[in-house]
Amino acid sequence: MSDDVRRVIRSPRGTELSCQGWQQEAAYRMLHNNLDPEVAEHPDKLVVYGGTGKAARDWPSFDAIARTLQGLKQDETLLVQSGRPVGVMRTHEWAPRVLLANSNLVGDWATWEEFRRLEALGLTMYGQMTAGSWIYIGTQGILQGTYETFAAVAAKRFGGSLAGTITLTAGLGGMGGAQPLAVTMNDGVAICVDCDPSRISRRIEHRYLDVQASSLDEALRLAVEARDARRPLSIGLLGNAADVLPRLLAMDAPIDVVTDQTSAHDPLSYLPLGTAFEDMRDEAAKDPAGFTQRARESMARHVEAMVGFMDRGAEAFDYGNSIRGEAKLAGYTRAFDFPGFVPAYIRPLFCEGRGPFRWAALSGDPRDIAATDRAILDLFPENESLARWIRLAGERVAFQGLPARICWLGYGERDKAGVRFNEMVASGELRAPIVIGRDHLDCGSVASPYRETEAMLDGSDAIADWPLLNAMVNVASGASWVSIHHGGGVGIGRSIHAGQVAVADGTELAARKLERVLTNDPGMGVIRHVDAGYDRAAEVAAERGVPIPMADGTPR
Amino acid sequence: MSDDVRRVIRSPRGTELSCQGWQQEAAYRMLHNNLDPEVAEHPDKLVVYGGTGKAARDWPSFDAIARTLQGLKQDETLLVQSGRPVGVMRTHEWAPRVLLANSNLVGDWATWEEFRRLEALGLTMYGQMTAGSWIYIGTQGILQGTYETFAAVAAKRFGGSLAGTITLTAGLGGMGGAQPLAVTMNDGVAICVDCDPSRISRRIEHRYLDVQASSLDEALRLAVEARDARRPLSIGLLGNAADVLPRLLAMDAPIDVVTDQTSAHDPLSYLPLGTAFEDMRDEAAKDPAGFTQRARESMARHVEAMVGFMDRGAEAFDYGNSIRGEAKLAGYTRAFDFPGFVPAYIRPLFCEGRGPFRWAALSGDPRDIAATDRAILDLFPENESLARWIRLAGERVAFQGLPARICWLGYGERDKAGVRFNEMVASGELRAPIVIGRDHLDCGSVASPYRETEAMLDGSDAIADWPLLNAMVNVASGASWVSIHHGGGVGIGRSIHAGQVAVADGTELAARKLERVLTNDPGMGVIRHVDAGYDRAAEVAAERGVPIPMADGTPR
Numbered sequence A, B: 001m002s003d004d005v006r007r008v009i010r011s012p013r014g015t016e017l018s019c020q021g022w023q024q025e026a027a028y029r030m031l032h033n034n035l036d037p038e039v040a041e042h043p044d045k046l047v048v049y050g051g052t053g054k055a056a057r058d059w060p061s062f063d064a065i066a067r068t069l070q071g072l073k074q075d076e077t078l079l080v081q082s083g084r085p086v087g088v089m090r091t092h093e094w095a096p097r098v099l100l101a102n103s104n105l106v107g108d109w110a111t112w113e114e115f116r117r118l119e120a121l122g123l124t125m126y127g128q129m130t131a132g133s134w135i136y137i138g139t140q141g142i143l144q145g146t147y148e149t150f151a152a153v154a155a156k157r158f159g160g161s162l163a164g165t166i167t168l169t170a171g172l173g174g175m176g177g178a179q180p181l182a183v184t185m186n187d188g189v190a191i192c193v194d195c196d197p198s199r200i201s202r203r204i205e206h207r208y209l210d211v212q213a214s215s216l217d218e219a220l221r222l223a224v225e226a227r228d229a230r231r232p233l234s235i236g237l238l239g240n241a242a243d244v245l246p247r248l249l250a251m252d253a254p255i256d257v258v259t260d261q262t263s264a265h266d267p268l269s270y271l272p273l274g275t276a277f278e279d280m281r282d283e284a285a286k287d288p289a290g291f292t293q294r295a296r297e298s299m300a301r302h303v304e305a306m307v308g309f310m311d312r313g314a315e316a317f318d319y320g321n322s323i324r325g326e327a328k329l330a331g332y333t334r335a336f337d338f339p340g341f342v343p344a345y346i347r348p349l350f351c352e353g354r355g356p357f358r359w360a361a362l363s364g365d366p367r368d369i370a371a372t373d374r375a376i377l378d379l380f381p382e383n384e385s386l387a388r389w390i391r392l393a394g395e396r397v398a399f400q401g402l403p404a405r406i407c408w409l410g411y412g413e414r415d416k417a418g419v420r421f422n423e424m425v426a427s428g429e430l431r432a433p434i435v436i437g438r439d440h441l442d443c444g445s446v447a448s449p450y451r452e453t454e455a456m457l458d459g460s461d462a463i464a465d466w467p468l469l470n471a472m473v474n475v476a477s478g479a480s481w482v483s484i485h486h487g488g489g490v491g492i493g494r495s496i497h498a499g500q501v502a503v504a505d506g507t508e509l510a511a512r513k514l515e516r517v518l519t520n521d522p523g524m525g526v527i528r529h530v531d532a533g534y535d536r537a538a539e540v541a542a543e544r545g546v547p548i549p550m551a552d553g554t555p556r
């Protein structure tokens, strides 16, 4: 079966069960959905997104997981070790139906080199964040986060809108492909560089990107025209960012915001200068060490140009792909002169337990998402930016795989939404259950010193107890599946993070589980930031009643 | 309060509760018990054992944990981040009452240097294995592990008994001091070298060591006499192992087993040749680099002698102190000619889900342990080595803190024992509930490439998914507290491991929880070794019905 590369995987729809209950069914459908050709970047290789983020170790493992889920009872739990099903344990009805651990290595061995060696031996897989935890919903997931980030950039520097500004970025992959639409949703102009022509045409096809420029000069001309007309426009440009950015800098291009989402976290996936895109895979395979070195040197030139734009007044930020770290490894000393996006824009949201709350309709019916959209607008009428997002998303976002929605909600909000969805399933207002999960990029589920926990107030960036407590608390609260991952986003050795998914199947038990999971999970974000000394988090904890044993501020 | 260094902590005894229920009470008592002066090495510094393994971050944290446990409800869960209580979450009655994560760091930051820096900032603590997870029971734990290892040596080479053999070892410290008694409990003769006279007299005082020889010749004569009479005897010998072992080899001493537990893992604690014991600390402080070099050279001579005995037919093994690695650093090429103790003796036990099962009597009454000892003998009448241990332990082991017992049990055995103890609590045969836990050095709860997972058949030594799955499955099965630790035993960057403790309080619910936890926890050991390709584990899984989705041996 492993050679059956043309297999097409798609989630079942409707109310007929393949499994013994909706919790198992939800895992079964979301595993399949992660590999839907509309959702996954390379479904034939089980790769969902983010470089080589996979949903299962290999096809035999995929089949064994699916088969085991079909037979799994209401008090059993399937264990998945880096995409391979390794056991079934008898637990109880409040316990998760699946527990997953992906890509975890002991610290001294936590390098890409060792990881790749073990992966080649068939002993592990790269789970990224929502790939190996079966809750990727296509580019909409990152679209919302990217929308939030650019909205925060606009609020900080440009009076609340990107109208009349030009953003320069690269990378139109699974995550980076959200950038052009996020910028235009904020009324700005974006130039987006990618070296892979298929990525550009795919983003145009999905209406995330407006046009492709045939040359650097044309891209700049289109951008300036649109900017001057205060007209949103996104422009794709084929090229190597390590070449294009320095040239734009030399041309003194009027860039207001500069960032990047190439796959810099994995040097074997970043196209070095001097290599043709077509030869990239071969060269990387032939000489991984040499390729890595050349990729890093190119990243250094790339980052140097970003710093150049910053020096000329642009808002520059690292968008979580480790490009600063890699550039520094190549000897570029100013690599960390611009900040990561989290301390710059996202942390204030984390202090309120805010983060990417997402859900999918297991019915497969887009009307179920439309109904939940209305429910969200009803529940939080005072939140304008949320309302604007829900409206624009309804208009602009094409579903990939099962219909799904995402929006950022905080402590005290997520549980309300979850319980409401569950009522809607119970009443028949929705056609089938809803699964509710999130990215691992969340307020209290990740330790990642180059991204989510960069520059914590108390210096606790590298403390990894928090994601582990997050995973355990989700297991203890009634989530349907829970995962602990290593190396997502920023790469092996650089992050530890946890995920949870809970199922609103309309039962009373599900309501109680959802209430707890969707309170405790964002609650981890609040207590993590209280502990680190953020005043806003302490306020939120006090106002909303998050119990903290040492909230009296006992000194350390 | 932090300066109140004379505070004496001791667990409450009896049946009067300080907390809202026995699960919370058990955590409360075991936290206190870990710091009982009879149990802890440096209770004033909250240090329990193993270097700086602590029970709580600091005294204010200790007090806040104790206070929070007192008020904690039956459906609440306390979160402890490296010894500091950081939150309380509403969960449910099957959920653990406490979740702990200790010393965890993101891979690239997982070094002693960074750890010490963060510890100095008050952001973390070293949890070792059972220190930060509140289930240390004093030196009995070490004694049992050492007994088990020598029993396995006996089984492998000498027909099940060490009678008529001589074991040569060095190091009579905190761990190594268990060696003489473990050998004599297996009916063997031991010569134990240490350079510190106080360690020898202390072991004699505690009845772990029988006699001290005044010379090498006397030691050998006593050993040979006892061996020929097949009489157990342990003999202390003052000296430097790097000097004594080569001399014994030159004398052609009839050594059957050779190992070592000097503090070789830290070259500044190993006495080099040419340095008097009295001058050791000063010289190490004055010139650490030079001292390290000399210590390593001495270790090379020490290991060379061990290899010499092996060449003449002795059973030689490394007992987890890195002496092979250090000798190799000094240029001795044959250092790794003998194996570590885990692959040699312990792994076959791990394949059966065997590991250190321990329990303590919350009543504080030694008669409760005597009753459980009888129950164990009743339950497993066919296991001779277990029966011998239980009998000898009853005679020879002095309790420290709450009365406690440890023995190695496997898959299908631990749950039986747990459920039986619970019945005994219910019937009133025991005076109060029993807590049941284990060390993290266990079959399926640790990733530690220099010790527990050294030289795995499939090369999966550094894969850390297993301890994380272990922790989550224990949370999902009804354990009373669960912990995930980093760096225990072999140090920061070198291990990730998990612990669980469950409480037999005599209720029906506890019986169901114990059945699941004590099946699933050793079950992790079985599936971990099945997955790594061990035939014995596959046999055990098949015989005892451990469900494994890919047990058909689908190739990777």
Ligand SMILES: NC(=O)c1ccc[n+]([C@@H]2O[C@H](COP(=O)([O-])OP(=O)(O)OC[C@H]3O[C@@H](n4cnc5c(N)ncnc54)[C@H](O)[C@@H]3O)[C@@H](O)[C@H]2O)c1
Binding pocket: A041, A049, A050, A051, A145, A170, A171, A172, A173, A174, A175, A176, A177, A193, A194, A195, A196, A199, A239, A240, A241, A242, A261, A262, A263, A264, A265, A266, A269, A270, A271, A272, A319, A320, A321, A322, A441, A488, A489, A490, A491
């Ligand atoms: N900001 C976030 O929240 C967040 C979240 C997850 C991941 N990330 C990181 O963002 C990065 C992008 O993720 P992705 O899923 O889109 O990855 P991806 O692999 O799907 O896409 C990367 C894109 O970069 C292009 N690329 C590679 N080298 C290039 C070069 N030299 N010049 C121009 N284009 C080049 C590739 O052609 C590809 O289209 C990753 O490093 C990921 O870890 C960020």
Ligand SMILES: NC(=O)c1ccc[n+]([C@@H]2O[C@H](COP(=O)([O-])OP(=O)(O)OC[C@H]3O[C@@H](n4cnc5c(N)ncnc54)[C@H](O)[C@@H]3O)[C@@H](O)[C@H]2O)c1
Binding pocket: B145, B170, B171, B172, B173, B174, B175, B176, B177, B193, B194, B195, B196, B199, B239, B240, B241, B242, B261, B262, B263, B264, B265, B266, B269, B270, B271, B272, B319, B320, B321, B322, B489
């Ligand atoms: N096997 C296991 O499961 C296991 C578990 C934990 C630790 N260890 C390792 O075992 C070793 C011993 O641990 P410990 O807690 O007993 O350490 P310790 O520091 O308490 O004792 C070490 C002893 O070695 C003696 N010593 C040092 N150099 C000597 C020399 N040249 N000749 C003779 N004696 C010498 C010291 O005087 C001391 O008594 C450590 O390296 C530890 O890491 C093994």
